[in-house]
Amino acid sequence: MELSLKQQDRMIGKLNHVAIAVPDLAAATAIYRDILGANVSKPLDLPEHGVTTVFVNLANTKIELLHPLGEHSPISAFLAKNTAGGIHHVCYEVPDIVAARDRLVKAGARVLGDGEPKIGAHGKPVLFLHPKDFCGTLVELEQV
Numbered sequence: 001m002e003l004s005l006k007q008q009d010r011m012i013g014k015l016n017h018v019a020i021a022v023p024d025l026a027a028a029t030a031i032y033r034d035i036l037g038a039n040v041s042k043p044l045d046l047p048e049h050g051v052t053t054v055f056v057n058l059a060n061t062k063i064e065l066l067h068p069l070g071e072h073s074p075i076s077a078f079l080a081k082n083t084a085g086g087i088h089h090v091c092y093e094v095p096d097i098v099a100a101r102d103r104l105v106k107a108g109a110r111v112l113g114d115g116e117p118k119i120g121a122h123g124k125p126v127l128f129l130h131p132k133d134f135c136g137t138l139v140e141l142e143q144v
Contacts, residue, residue, distance in 0.1 A: 011100050013093035016122075016142050017055070017062040021078045021088040025052060025067035028085070032056045032063065043067075046121055051075055053121045064091075064121065089128070089138035097125045097143035109133045117143070 022028035025043060032038045041055040050073035056063035066088055068075040078088055094100040097117050105111060110130035117125035120142055129139040 011094060011103060012141070013095070013144065015061050016091040016093050016140075016144075017064045018090050019064040019066050019088045019140070020085060021066045021075050021082065022085040023067075023079055023083065025054060025065060028065045028067075029054050032065070038063075044121060045069055048118065049074075049120070055121070089140050091126075091140035091142050093144040094141045095144065097127060097141055100141055101127055104129065 020028070029040050029043075033040045039057045041053075041057070043052050043054050045052050047069060050068065050070050052067045052069045054065040056065065066075050068079065075088070079085065101111055101115065101117070105115075110133055112128040112130055115127075117127050120126035120140070122142065125143045127141045129141065131138045
């Protein structure tokens with residue numbers, strides 16, 4: 001009996017990043033840059049997502065530091081519940097985001113927002129999936 005999916009049946013690719021919501025972006029950036037010695041990006045404001053991001057570049061993936069941008073940032077509510085910050089979501093790569101969305105919806109998964117891909121921090125289409133459908137974890141898909 002075959003225990004793994006065939007390559008063509010796999011939807012997600014590699015882990016693109018783990019996002020951590022932080023109450024103080026400058027302090028978090030300094031921890032990764034100065035204490036851990038990581039290569040970090042400059043802050044990038046993403047008004048359409050309500051966040052400012054900094055990427056920590058690692059050999060095998062990235063850490064995305066998220067900070068609220070604007071009054072209606074989804075990160076503000078997360079930080080209100082988790083005042084020290086914490087893991088917000090994981091992001092997996094997919095080759096075709098629309099095909100992935102359609103397959104997930106057909107399987108009963110819920111896509112957040114209006115269900116249409118938006119351009120994310122890497123300039124590529126992204127979607128978010130409801131955490132209740134994925135073991136309590138908010139999942140982002142990014143087309144590569």
